[in-house]
Amino acid sequence: MPVGRLHPISVAVRDIADIFGRMGFSIAYGPELEDEFHNFSALNVPADHPARDMQDTFWIKDRPGFVLRTHDTSVTIRCLEQMAKTGATSMRTINPGKVFRNEATDMTHEAQFYQLDGFAVAPRGEITLAHLKGTFDRFYKEYLGEGAKVRFRPSFFPFVEPGVEIDVWFEAPGKEGRWLEMAGAGMLHPSVFKNAGLDPEKVQGFAFGGGLERLLMVKYGIPDVRLFHSGDTRFVYGFDQKPI
Amino acid sequence: MKISTNWLQKYFEKPLPSAEIVADAFTFHSFEIDSIEGNVLDVKVLPNRAADCLSHRGIAKDLSAILDMPMKFDPFRGSLESFPTTDMLTVEVDSAYVLRHTGALVKGVKVGPSPAWLKEALESLGQRSINNIVDATNYIMLDLGQPMHAFDARKIVWDKETLRIAIRSAHTGEKITILTGEEYILTDDMYVIADATSGVALDIAGIKGGMASGIDEGTSDLFVSVGNYDGTLIRKVSQKLKIFTDASQRYQNRPSPELTAYGMHAILNLIKEVAGGELVGVVDVYPNKPASSLPVSVSLVRINEVLGSDFTEVEVMEVFRRLDLPLIFVNGVCTVTPSFERTDILIAEDLIEEVGRILGYDRVKPAELSGELDVDQAQFRGTEHVKDFLVERGFTEISTQSFASKGEVILANPLDKTKPALRTTLAENLKESLAKAKLHAPTTLEPNIKPKLFEVGTVFSKDGERISVETSEVVPDMPALVPDSSYVPKRYTLGLYKPFSLYPFIVRDIAFWVPDGTDVGPTRSHIVESAGPLVVRCELFDTFSKDGRTSYAFRLVFQADDRTLTDEEINTWMDLVTKAVTQKNWEVR
Numbered sequence A: 001m002p003v004g005r006l007h008p009i010s011v012a013v014r015d016i017a018d019i020f021g022r023m024g025f026s027i028a029y030g031p032e033l034e035d036e037f038h039n040f041s042a043l044n045v046p047a048d049h050p051a052r053d054m055q056d057t058f059w060i061k062d063r064p065g066f067v068l069r070t071h072d073t074s075v076t077i078r079c080l081e082q083m084a085k086t087g088a089t090s091m092r093t094i095n096p097g098k099v100f101r102n103e104a105t106d107m108t109h110e111a112q113f114y115q116l117d118g119f120a121v122a123p124r125g126e127i128t129l130a131h132l133k134g135t136f137d138r139f140y141k142e143y144l145g146e147g148a149k150v151r152f153r154p155s156f157f158p159f160v161e162p163g164v165e166i167d168v169w170f171e172a173p174g175k176e177g178r179w180l181e182m183a184g185a186g187m188l189h190p191s192v193f194k195n196a197g198l199d200p201e202k203v204q205g206f207a208f209g210g211g212l213e214r215l216l217m218v219k220y221g222i223p224d225v226r227l228f229h230s231g232d233t234r235f236v237y238g239f240d241q242k243p244i
Numbered sequence B: 001m002k003i004s005t006n007w008l009q010k011y012f013e014k015p016l017p018s019a020e021i022v023a024d025a026f027t028f029h030s031f032e033i034d035s036i037e038g039n040v041l042d043v044k045v046l047p048n049r050a051a052d053c054l055s056h057r058g059i060a061k062d063l064s065a066i067l068d069m070p071m072k073f074d075p076f077r078g079s080l081e082s083f084p085t086t087d088m089l090t091v092e093v094d095s096a097y098v099l100r101h102t103g104a105l106v107k108g109v110k111v112g113p114s115p116a117w118l119k120e121a122l123e124s125l126g127q128r129s130i131n132n133i134v135d136a137t138n139y140i141m142l143d144l145g146q147p148m149h150a151f152d153a154r155k156i157v158w159d160k161e162t163l164r165i166a167i168r169s170a171h172t173g174e175k176i177t178i179l180t181g182e183e184y185i186l187t188d189d190m191y192v193i194a195d196a197t198s199g200v201a202l203d204i205a206g207i208k209g210g211m212a213s214g215i216d217e218g219t220s221d222l223f224v225s226v227g228n229y230d231g232t233l234i235r236k237v238s239q240k241l242k243i244f245t246d247a248s249q250r251y252q253n254r255p256s257p258e259l260t261a262y263g264m265h266a267i268l269n270l271i272k273e274v275a276g277g278e279l280v281g282v283v284d285v286y287p288n289k290p291a292s293s294l295p296v297s298v299s300l301v302r303i304n305e306v307l308g309s310d311f312t313e314v315e316v317m318e319v320f321r322r323l324d325l326p327l328i329f330v331n332g333v334c335t336v337t338p339s340f341e342r343t344d345i346l347i348a349e350d351l352i353e354e355v356g357r358i359l360g361y362d363r364v365k366p367a368e369l370s371g372e373l374d375v376d377q378a379q380f381r382g383t384e385h386v387k388d389f390l391v392e393r394g395f396t397e398i399s400t401q402s403f404a405s406k407g408e409v410i411l412a413n414p415l416d417k418t419k420p421a422l423r424t425t426l427a428e429n430l431k432e433s434l435a436k437a438k439l440h441a442p443t444t445l446e447p448n449i450k451p452k453l454f455e456v457g458t459v460f461s462k463d464g465e466r467i468s469v470e471t472s473e474v475v476p477d478m479p480a481l482v483p484d485s486s487y488v489p490k491r492y493t494l495g496l497y498k499p500f501s502l503y504p505f506i507v508r509d510i511a512f513w514v515p516d517g518t519d520v521g522p523t524r525s526h527i528v529e530s531a532g533p534l535v536v537r538c539e540l541f542d543t544f545s546k547d548g549r550t551s552y553a554f555r556l557v558f559q560a561d562d563r564t565l566t567d568e569e570i571n572t573w574m575d576l577v578t579k580a581v582t583q584k585n586w587e588v589r
Helices: A008-022 A050-054 A074-085 A129-144 A188-198 A212-220 B005-009 B018-027 B047-053 B058-065 B118-125 B132-144 B231-241 B246-252 B259-275 B300-307 B313-322 B346-359 B378-392 B429-443 B520-531 B567-585
Strands: A034-036 A066-068 A090-102 A112-123 A151-154 A160-170 A177-186 A201-213 A241-243 B001-002 B033-039 B040-044 B089-093 B098-108 B150-151 B162-171 B176-178 B183-185 B191-195 B202-203 B223-229 B278-285 B296-299 B328-330 B334-335 B455-460 B466-472 B492-494 B505-513 B533-547 B548-560
Touching: A008 A090, A008 A112, A008 A129, A008 A212, A008 B378, A008 B492, A050 B047, A074 A090, A074 A112, A074 A188, A074 A201, A090 B246, A112 A129, A129 A151, A129 A160, A129 A177, A129 A201, A129 B300, A151 A177, A151 B018, A151 B296, A160 A201, A160 B346, A177 A212, A201 A212, A212 B162, A241 B548, B001 B005, B001 B058, B005 B018, B005 B058, B005 B118, B018 B033, B018 B040, B018 B058, B033 B162, B040 B183, B047 B058, B058 B132, B058 B313, B089 B098, B098 B162, B098 B259, B118 B132, B132 B150, B132 B231, B132 B246, B150 B202, B162 B223, B162 B278, B176 B202, B176 B231, B202 B533, B223 B259, B231 B246, B259 B278, B296 B300, B296 B346, B300 B313, B313 B328, B313 B334, B313 B346, B378 B455, B378 B466, B429 B455, B429 B466, B429 B533, B429 B548, B505 B567, B520 B533, B520 B548, B520 B567, B548 B567
Parallel strands: B089 B162
Antiparallel strands: A034 A066, A090 A112, A112 A201, A151 A160, A160 A177, A177 A201, A241 B492, B001 B040, B033 B040, B098 B223, B098 B278, B150 B223, B162 B191, B176 B183, B191 B202, B296 B334, B328 B334, B455 B466, B505 B548, B533 B548
């Protein structure tokens, strides 16, 4: 009997887990149906603030204060809470998982997609923005190929300060190289540490998050994000799959 | 926000570089540029800078710092002349909503078309020119970021010689027709600018002007309203009424209330320039004056400790000189006093960001994380163990949508109204996918192989959510979904994605006798070569031997990327296949 197939997202998360694992990252999960505190308020996105407009949100009927998580950063804040509880001062995780945005879908937008979110925290002074750059430099070089390189552009996400966009230089087979916007990131905001019960005078670190499908679309030349969660086996069989 | 580099030029003595170079400067030092059309940039101003940068002045200020090009003048620096007062205007405000209101009476203006420069400035950003007064208020808002509105003072009821204005909460059921003609019925959590003499609501305060007091050619006297309103309340009202204006967008980003005075000076000067008239006086009501900006400090050591950089004291001093933010450096600690409009600078990290972005993140060199940590990927590995177990048994993993037609958790605002619930089971989607997988099986699977599917995903009940595994048929001895730190998930390389055809396929079988010992590989190649370019699969699905001969049965799948194939067309190709088989002296069964 021939073997079946893994979904390309599973294949990718295994590659990513391996690379980040060798850089000391664990893997964490959290609820998809999240409370407003962990999805927004604790991450420095207050109610009735324009920063809420950055992510169109699905709300739950008859359950005010609950949302479908708009990002996996909700897992990061839960991990930080756990650090506060256990007294840990160092932690690195990636949080791959499904997130939801209430927005019209097209070739590059889906209302539900996977994010690769994560963070690295250590005693103050140990983990800097330069480490964020080094981590992604290595990740993209291993995942996309030696030609990949990263650059930062200033940006804003309420839960980090400074905040940056991570662009990656990628040369698709047979195509000219170009810069692609891949993830948002930055140094975790002191308020986020406080909200998790940690002392920002004692710890610091970076956090990041970006669409997983987008990474695969770039790497494998997938034209339409809607293929991923269509349940269509023809998509899963659209790749030559070879065991390593 | 749309920003014209021609407009920015008025702030600079030296000519600005091209729009492309300006765009690059912003991209790497402040803002993403969504588009460039001619000399107009669409600048993506994010919420942290929306208080001061939804304006040409704010953008010019940042550009001045990035390019280290001094501004010719800055309307927010230097002291303002005080306004003449008047008792012909009174303004009462509800201080729950109004942070500050600066109002003016102007008489004797001449309403008409705007001068060419003003018209062009607005039209270059895609705004419509209306008349000199309305254009002037729009221009100052786009220039300084301070929204404002001009009323025809003679369309408002006066109390003898006095114009009495009240900014108050609306009465539930109170009606107002806005400038664009639509009528809105208000509720008591909304706020209006009203004429206090007759009590009539004139304007939805901070959101949209009213039709009844609009400016027309006959207007000679103006009530100019330059306000600042509570960002949270204005956001709620704006969302409730579904009226989103340039004004409401700016107010909800909480610009400094200090701005109204600068806005008033600018609009009074511009009205005088484009429409004449005479200022009667200004009434400034300021119930919620914020404390002046507090100095923010950060040490050089800390800056480099966060950025992982090696910036020097001199470089840091340069950054704040370029940003025009007063700085003192004492014993390695720099203390910056933010200007009133930079409401975003509150903590040390905000200063660190200014240093990082102005000097450039390209100067932050990649560093490797160090230190040994216990890596815990047990839950992940346990899940992947189950997936590998199923794949080994011929199952294919699918991923489907979490939304369903029925469920126990319902969305308040579903995107697809036919699927308002969160799935309670993976079974439904799996069944649907399986039906499709069966239809497409000839293009994905070998002959005689039936599709078997599984999905691992979250399901939701009223008691909570859990990860579930669903398989299209029962699998004995399937491992449980439990953490397993020792399992090493199988790894695969994937080739580039090959899109599947959306057109139907046609399946044909051919069986024939070959001498015993004939190799399958070359036999298959022989068939594929003769079957033409439309063959997407060709596989041996049956074989047996009898009397020194072997029967091979091949299944061919034909499909085109761009059209539906016809039986006739495929018959032609199959005739060629039969011919090719016969030529080898193989007997077709």
